Amino acid sequence: MFPTPAQVLKQREGALSETPFPLLLHALAVEERTCTLELKVRQREKRITFEDGAPVASSSNLLHETLGKFLVEKGKLSEVDYQKALAESVSTDVPLGGLVVQKGLISPFDLYKQMQANMAMKLLDCFRWTDARFRLIADIEPPDTSVRMNTSQLILTGVTNVMPFDEVATHFAFTDEQRFAQVPGIEGPKLSAKDARLFQSLRFRPTFSELMERSGMDTDATLRRLYAFCVLGLADFAEEVDKRPAPAAVGSGVQQALVPPPPLAPALTPLPGTLETVTAAPSGLPFSDDDDAVKNALLSAFLSHRSQDPFDLLAVPENVQPVALRKAFLALSDKFSPLRFQTADLKEKAEGLLVAYARAYGALSEVEQAALWRKRRQAAREKKTSTGRPSTAEQFRIRTDLLDASTQFDEAMKRLKATNHSGAFEYFEYACDIDPKPLYKAYRAWARYLMKPEAHGKLALQELQEVLKQEPGCEEAWFFTGEVSRGEGQWAQAEDAYRKAFKINPKNRQYVDLVQETMKRVKR
Template sequence: MQEDWSEDSLEMPLTGNLREYSLPRILLEIKRKGVTGTLSLTSPPVTKKIYFDKGAPVFASSASDGDRFGEMLVRAGKITTQQHEKSLALLKTTGKRYGEILVALGYITPKELVGSAKYQVMEIMYSCFQLDDGIYEFQEEVLSSQEITLTISMEKLIYEGIKRLERKAAVQKDMPHPDMVFKPNDAYGIPRRNGGGFLDLNAEDSRILSLVDGERTVRQVTEEAHADSFEAMKTLYGLAFVGVIVQKGTAKKSAEAGDPAGAAGDESCMESEKTPSLSEVHNDLVKRVEDLYQQLKSMGPDELLQVDKRTELPEIKRSYYRLVKEFHPDRVYHIDDNELKYKITAIFDTITKAYKLFLDEVKRREYFDSLGKPSKPHSWKEPDRPPENVTREILLKEMFQRGMEEFKKGNFWGAVDLFKRVTSEDPQSARAWNYLSLALSKVPNKLKESEETLLKAVALDPSNSEYLTNLGLIYLKAGLKLRAKKQFEKALRLDPDDMQAKKGLQEIG
């Protein structure tokens, strides 16, 4: 469900499902209430916690192996794998704390230890934004004293967390519609030339903010910024969420002076005649999909693309790009309506088929020459319709297959996006989690997420030796030989003929 940017309501239960309430909304609610306690986020088998003092985030912890202090230091290049393993060995024999051992061995200084510990806490907090499926629970309680506490504004945490989102669907389900118009929030009193002030915007984000003028739509801002569209949308989503920009109207002052979250929540005087509401946008899209779907069986490719014999190829391309942008299946991915998804996918496939026909100059000429004759060489009929109970299964299967194709082509980012969609729709598919992990392992700096993802596959199917072997390979790639060995040995107990596991053990020596 998309965020209603005109609705002044952050009230929500402090226990629920992350599919229903996004983490940014939960964090704003905690700040608004000014409560002290612990927010637990559980997406099996991972549990992470963020601790709050009077509504401000001060600490974080994680049960994930990938979030451990030593492994974070290795990934950050602060220490080597060999130094990490030596420190772990001393940890077991001396009983000293890991950080103390690092300082005693001269691997890092006491000052670096404090800075690295804060870095670990921040990284755990930011990693929580990647959890968009699972259970959240806030428990009010007196916090125990922590040696490392942070001083960070909730708005900065939310904005940076949103900017680190990797899955498009996680942004699409909440972000403003491309046709909406935003303006700078006058309630801030922050000069435009200072960018986002406390948010420490980089040059690219500042440029995007400078284009928000109360006239340009979200789509126009994204296009004129000449930035990656996904990154630009995350920037606008983050700026709107923390209140730096507001939907065009009359922004009110926050109840708490200088509180951008409050300013965003109090936005109420909307110019509905200029900017469509989300419900209007959704209803309009559904109507256009229904209307065009009903006409598909009687339309020729020329009618679909709105071209004729005299239309040049550049114009055909423009028409195609306009239509696929309007009827792309991703526009309804977040909507729980398999019938709508089926229809828009059928439209998209038919548009693509027509475009491929007209890309070939010979076939295009043959088609137009055939018009007016007794029969057309290219007829368009309604796609065969699957039974209702298998529509979702077919869509997921097709999406998984597309992910496999992208993976084989070496487009690992594309494969990651598709496999994440499959796991979002079918979180019980161990096979999908496994292939998502394989794709992530091919992307730089994604080993930690690859491990967490594969652990979900192992939890769903613990007797699958392939998953254990893949987990061992991830640990081996990270330089964690002891863990890798443990996984390879588990795999071989299940399947003594697993050649990859045997090879992994040989490499460890």
């Protein structure tokens, strides 16, 4: 059905129109590649860092995707605090995330959750970059912080909600008679009730039309989910599944050696006056996963550990002696021991820290490695002293390298107000290219219509319907739908659109007049 992961990754560069983004993601995950994926389309650029096949970091030249702007957008940070933290981050070379935590503007736990959401937004946006060029770069720059994403979940969500339907249909061809089936033995993502219903329907080896009927979904929803399942290797054509060797059942055809059970450890003698045996207690008290202080301490350490060298990580001086080094390592290992956590997510973070502490201890325990790290620290200090604070020109370049959708939108609105409809459309297009917000897309459709009302009415209505499907509460989209429908002579549709706009914003009395006017037209 699709090329194998190894075949997909034979090409070091290419076009996403030929190698779709979900296929590329899956190949990197299966092959467990550590690399950087670079995407470019027109003026937009992204770089995604993969470690062992999983996305762990992403950067772009889109302003709304930066962590600071994302925190402002989500109401976690005020614009004033963001600007202050950004200026301090540029001047001190301290990551903005670390600064806002230091200043108490957000807790480490909340910051990590927002970083996860920010990372997901960046990666999901790539599913609509269908005309981008990609390049795989073997060398990677280790990110300061690591937010590991679940590739399977990412592919399912991206294909289901973001990837253009036309692209899904283009890359997923089959005949009406072909049947689909589950592929046994493949571990997949967590499924919603809706997705699980469709996946379970594959047990009956249906055709596509039968699958739609069994799942109760329309063509769009069914095709998207089926494509995602096939990319993930969870489903395939029934005839292809039959060709695969059946997974061996436990004990079938395999003679298992009988191994005598290990002798039971002798029970300890109960203490006088007790009914329970004495068990060895773990050192230290186990933390509660619901303890906010514990979670924040763990996440704070986890977020910063990748940007620290062994000395900083273990909080020891450069002239640390072996005994003190060992004590520091054991203390940190015990403080965030994975045994103290039950939640899989927190346990994973604790395990990551334990590995980092062990590597740091190993590096500083060797004389040559410790000397090398001292030289690196000295070189970094000298570079920092000689470089000094970035110049005004450098700071300005850092800011203007980012593409800001809101700036493009504001310029488009100025041109729209000046009745420069083609100029407005151009800048609305820029804004949508950078950040496809429903509001931006609604105005783009409206500007398209105003350029040539006699030719663009049908297309504008289609675009507005797509916007309303994505965001039913977009007042402007309903108003523009009413205006375009009226221009097309579709008075009943115009009346309905005006009513819905009025329902969203009853303070705008203009809608009342428009409804009354269209009602008269409908009665005629």
